[in-house]
Amino acid sequence: xxxxxAAIEASAPRLLEQYGCPGLAVALxxxxxxxxxxxxLADVERELAVTxxxxxxxxxxxxxxxxxxxxxxxxxxxxxLDVPVDDYLTRWHLPPSEFDNREVxxxxxxxxxxxxxxxxxxxxxPAVALPTIEAVLDGGSPPLDERLAQYAxxxxxxxxxxxxxxxxxxxxxxxxxxxxGGYLVLDLLLEELTGxxxxxxxxxxxLAPLGLGSSTFHMIEPGPGVAVPYxxxxxxxxxxxxxxxxxxxxxxxxxxxxxxxRAEFASPDAAQVGKGLLTRESFxxxxxxxxxxxxxxxxxxxIGLGHFLxxxxxxxxxxxSGGSAGWRSIYFVLPDVQRGFAALINSSAGNEVWQxxxxxxxxxxxx
Numbered sequence: 471x472x473x474x475x476a477a478i479e480a481s482a483p484r485l486l487e488q489y490g491c492p493g494l495a496v497a498l499x500x501x502x503x504x505x506x507x508x509x510x511l512a513d514v515e516r517e518l519a520v521t522x523x524x525x526x527x528x529x530x531x532x533x534x535x536x537x538x539x540x541x542x543x544x545x546x547x548x549x550x551l552d553v554p555v556d557d558y559l560t561r562w563h564l565p566p567s568e569f570d571n572r573e574v575x576x577x578x579x580x581x582x583x584x585x586x587x588x589x590x591x592x593x594x595x596p597a598v599a600l601p602t603i604e605a606v607l608d609g610g611s612p613p614l615d616e617r618l619a620q621y622a623x624x625x626x627x628x629x630x631x632x633x634x635x636x637x638x639x640x641x642x643x644x645x646x647x648x649x650x651g652g653y654l655v656l657d658l659l660l661e662e663l664t665g666x667x668x669x670x671x672x673x674x675x676x677l678a679p680l681g682l683g684s685s686t687f688h689m690i691e692p693g694p695g696v697a698v699p700y701x702x703x704x705x706x707x708x709x710x711x712x713x714x715x716x717x718x719x720x721x722x723x724x725x726x727x728x729x730x731x732r733a734e735f736a737s738p739d740a741a742q743v744g745k746g747l748l749t750r751e752s753f754x755x756x757x758x759x760x761x762x763x764x765x766x767x768x769x770x771x772x773i774g775l776g777h778f779l780x781x782x783x784x785x786x787x788x789x790x791s792g793g794s795a796g797w798r799s800i801y802f803v804l805p806d807v808q809r810g811f812a813a814l815i816n817s818s819a820g821n822e823v824w825q826x827x828x829x830x831x832x833x834x835x836x837x
Contacts, residue, residue, distance in 0.1 A: 471498060474830070474831065477830050477834075478827060478830065479507060483509055483510070486509060489817075489823055490817070491815055491817035491819050492512070492698075493508075493519075493817075494508070494510055494820075495509075495524060495526070495723070495814045496509075497810070498810070499810035499811070499812075500809050500810075501808050508524070513698045514698070520697065522723060523725070524696070525723045526799065526814040527792075528720050528721065528722050528792050528797075528799040529794045529798075530650075530718050530790060530792040531720065531801065532687070532715070534790040536656065536676070536716035536717075537775055537776025537777070538676045538756075539716075540776075541748050541753070542748060543660075544752055545748055545752050550576075552575050554572040554573070554574060555584075555659060558663060559662060560662060561658065562603070564655075569639075569641050570642070573642035574586070574642050575642075578652075579656060581773050581774065581776075583643055583644070583760060583773070584649065584652050585639060585640035585642040585644070585645075586636055586651050587639050588631060588649060588652075590627075590648075590717070591654070592794070593712050593795065594611075594713065595612075595618075595710060596708055600713060603654060603657055603713060604658070606654060606714075607636045607651070607654060607655065607658070608635055608636075609635035609636075611632055614632060617701065617795065618710070618795055636655065645761075646764070646773050650718065653714065656668075656716045657717075660672070668687065669686070669687035669688045669719060672720075673686055675747075679745070679746065680730060682722065686720070686721055687715045689721075690709075691709075692709045697816040699796020699797055700796055701817075702818045718792065723814075727799070730801070732810065733745050734803050735803065735805050735810075755774075755775060756774055756776060757779060757805070758774055760772065767825060767828075774788075776790075778790060783836030784836075785806060785809075785836065786805060788802070788805055789801060793821070797815070797820075798814075798817065798820030798824060800812065800828065802831070811828055811835070
């Protein structure tokens with residue numbers, strides 16, 4: 471790991487400067503060892519450095535973490551992955567469509583194969599009243615402010631899709647189509663099954679037992695220890711709030727993201743599999759292939775339940791990334807050889823940074 475750390479230390483400051491990103495936190499995992507490195511600023515105006523305790527919004531990595539919470543309900547006998555999701559809901563139901571709504575199951579929602587729309591939701595400005603989950607599912611998201619609309623257009627998204635009603639638009643089970651709208655249905659499902667908010671359930675049922683004490687699905691207030699998000703031009707952004715907790719509501723520091731990555735290592739020790747939260751069966755089911763998902767970064771990825779699956783050399787690879795206005799996040803795990811990489815960046819321009827560092831890690835880890 472020593473040579474890899476030296477390579478990261480040499481390239482990270484240059485990459486931050488090249489792409490105009492303020493700050494970065496990195497974790498490298500190998501066996502029982504974890505090394506952290508931090509670079510740049512969490513708050514440019516106050517000249518506050520990123521530390522291992524700096525919290526970032528991890529965006530869609532939330533989906534992987536939330537999947538643990540769903541699978542825990544499966545293990546407790548409170549949820550069946552293959553029962554129509556509408557059977558569990560009372561406050562809202564999928565609207566009529568030309569397709570069979572009863573083919574929309576939790577298994578298909580977790581694997582983005584339920585035929586539901588809304589690739590991803592944007593945040594909500596601090597001064598705007600928060601809508602209910604049901605209102606957002608019915609297309610009632612508040613209007614995007616100009617910065618969010620500009621961000622959506624820059625990344626090839628139509629801002630109008632952020633207000634799309636969640637309904638079945640493709641035959642369930644036939645194609646991968648990434649859907650934050652589907653995961654918002656899971657927020658409602660968690661509330662109905664547990665009697666808690668989705669944020670509280672996931673904090674209590676997943677984050678606390680895994681020892682992720684600096685993480686939360688509740689919104690964190692700006693201030694000391696919380697990174698400031700920045701756009702591609704280096705301008706500070708508001709801390710946008712999110713309704714979609716399972717899809718993108720979690721915040722964490724790099725230590726906790728590394729702990730979560732380590733929880734997904736394979737192990738011959740039955741006590742380590744699922745970290746006491748999940749049975750071996752449910753744990754391993756998250757990493758079983760459902761269908762081909764996408765080609766990205768020169769690699770093919772299948773979708774499992776809440777996780778993307780690939781190969782790095784001879785090794786099985788598990789990963790999820792996250793991104794929204796002002797934030798970028800990633801983790802990779804080679805579960806069978808117990809290696810991992812994670813990064814958190816407080817900039818919309820951070821993709822190129824983590825991708826370059828991940829390539830460096832991948833070249834070493836594939837050996």
